[in-house]
Amino acid sequence: MKIQSKFILVFCCLLSLYSCKKEKPSQSDDIKLQVMHPRVIWTEKPSEHAIISWTSTLLGKDNYVLYDTVANLNNDSAFKLNSSKDGKIFMRKMDYDEGVPEAFYHHAELNNLKPSTTYYFKNCTDNSCSEIYNFITAPDKEQPYAFISGGDSRLGGEKPRFAGRTPLVERKKINKMIAKMTEEDASIMAFAHGGDYCTTADWRHLYYWFEDHALTITKDNRILPLIITRGNHEHEIGFLENFWLGEISNEYSDGYFFMTQITPSSALITLNTETSMAGDQLEFLEEVLEGHRAKNNWMFVQYHKPAYPAVKDYDSEDFYHVRKYWVPLFEKYKISLALESDGHALKKTMPILNGKVDKNGIIYVGEGGLGVPQRDPDPSRWYFGKESIVESKHHLWKVSVYDSIANVTAFGIEQDTLHTFNIHAKPFLVESIDN
């Protein structure tokens, strides 16, 4: 066979693969301008900084946020901030087939905010503005607070469960519960999502995630800021487009690891199991623990793929890498609690130190129950014992932090308590590192 015909054959193979991704032509004629999907994102300094993101049906020329500390948000006196990043949300053929509308993402970075303050805002694309929402910035003084943690909110509802064709019953229920819990307990400050928002980060999936996320908004329009973790179902460009974290995200999506200083002595480190765990991220983790652990009585860590899985294969190399690279640092710097996702089950391990159950060790909770159908976990694994919980139940975790004690409670889909336990702050001195 001639070289030319080989070349044509290879070219055809690659072309046919590329055609799977091919975009359909734009459908944006006669579309009414609409703004939707408001959300607030926290990154490193939530007492003074937040990202407000939204979606619109047209790109618009003027994308901005109007915000102020007064509820009636006067158009003349309110601060106006233009968006930092806008663009068309990538759509592939399957997205068009699913019938989701073409849309545009917008992100605005609010800086120099006042701590412990309610900010009222509306996001606008040209002359179309959202209703007025509000969020509260993190404090700069010590105070008790709580945050919600959970992961895996993809799918749910009737079968088969595809994108928007079936109502995602469990996800909606959990989201309504988050709104209710936030209304009942004003100390809840944030919603730390452990990743796997949808089956993919393509628009046919994310669109419905954002639609359902609106259910977490309280009756008085308070939006709970999200602290974003990247899961293994977020490899598509849609994740970078729609969950922009300023400098933390980058064009290769190998960012998404950072520390959120929630109160002066309490922090949450978000790690990314979907990028190199042994490289820059490991250096970041060591630096951040070395530099910040001593002044933070409470140091929580969240990431997607578990070190100690309840469902999936313990020997899988991703989980092995979490144990190999990160767990030794968690143990060296005595982190308060590890928040994991991915497995689709409710779990709390026994405290673990040096690969053994040890009362001085770290407890790992998880493992993804925000709507995804739950799997059968394996309670016979060595890290589960009489103080553990290993069940197949939808859930979220609420972590309530006081001065030297924190309560960690798993709530079921009916807001029923599934498991509760307390952890004590482990004060940490740099000299106490035993090498």
Added chain:
Amino acid sequence: MRVLITNISLKGVTSIVQVLKFTLLIYVIAFCLQLIKGAVISSILVVDNGFSESFSFWTEKSLAIVLIFCLIGIFFKATYKLCLWAITLFLIGYALLNYFNGGKSLLELTLISAISKWWLPILTLHALSCDYKQKPNFSPLFLLAVQLSIFLIFMAHGIGCFSKNALYIDYILGFFGDYTSITLKQKQAEQLLIIIGIIDILAAILVLFKPFKALIYWLIFWGFLTSLFRIVDASILNYSEFLIRVPHVGLPLVLLIFWNQKNKAENYSSSPSLPKS
């Protein structure tokens, strides 16, 4: 190529059959091991389609058992065709299922790399039928399919290197950290990946258009080494990931047999595909 193909000895055909059968055997066994541990099929059955855990458990196990029977079937003249077609269908279905389920990085690349393995059973089928008929009349497409498979595997590797595949970075950092006194930074590992990526892509192109003996040895060595990293890095418990990459060695080995046959043939010089070295 016609000259080359028709000049292959019966011994050569038998060697090709043995290598392909062994490669397919290990590859499918690795698949079965992954099915037994719980794979994407059970996830799709339970999570997407609401089947029970026990149903999905037994579905995966049953599929693994059927695949094992298919593997046994390839050793018998009466059943080998049916069994190899069944394995092909399974491999195509599984690759597509993985792709549409999402949840894995570089899915397009995985799909490209998987295509190279779809026709592994068909290649085995063709080689076996030549062997059974005692006629070394390989289709001219046979060699091209082998070359194309290797091209796709190494191309996918190369693109993976250029797109800074996180696992590859961690293999490099882990290897240097565990087995040498050199501590590499991620940036350096990425630079090394670029070099590896260039070599991979170059090797992929050469294997398709101008293969030569040293290149084939390199492909065998590099295919084995990169597969071995799966257990060097994450311990022997990660053996199924190592085994599933056996075609990365087996296919270049088939090419090597062709090469050796060509050298033995008298009128090889007219072959446009594998020119004289």
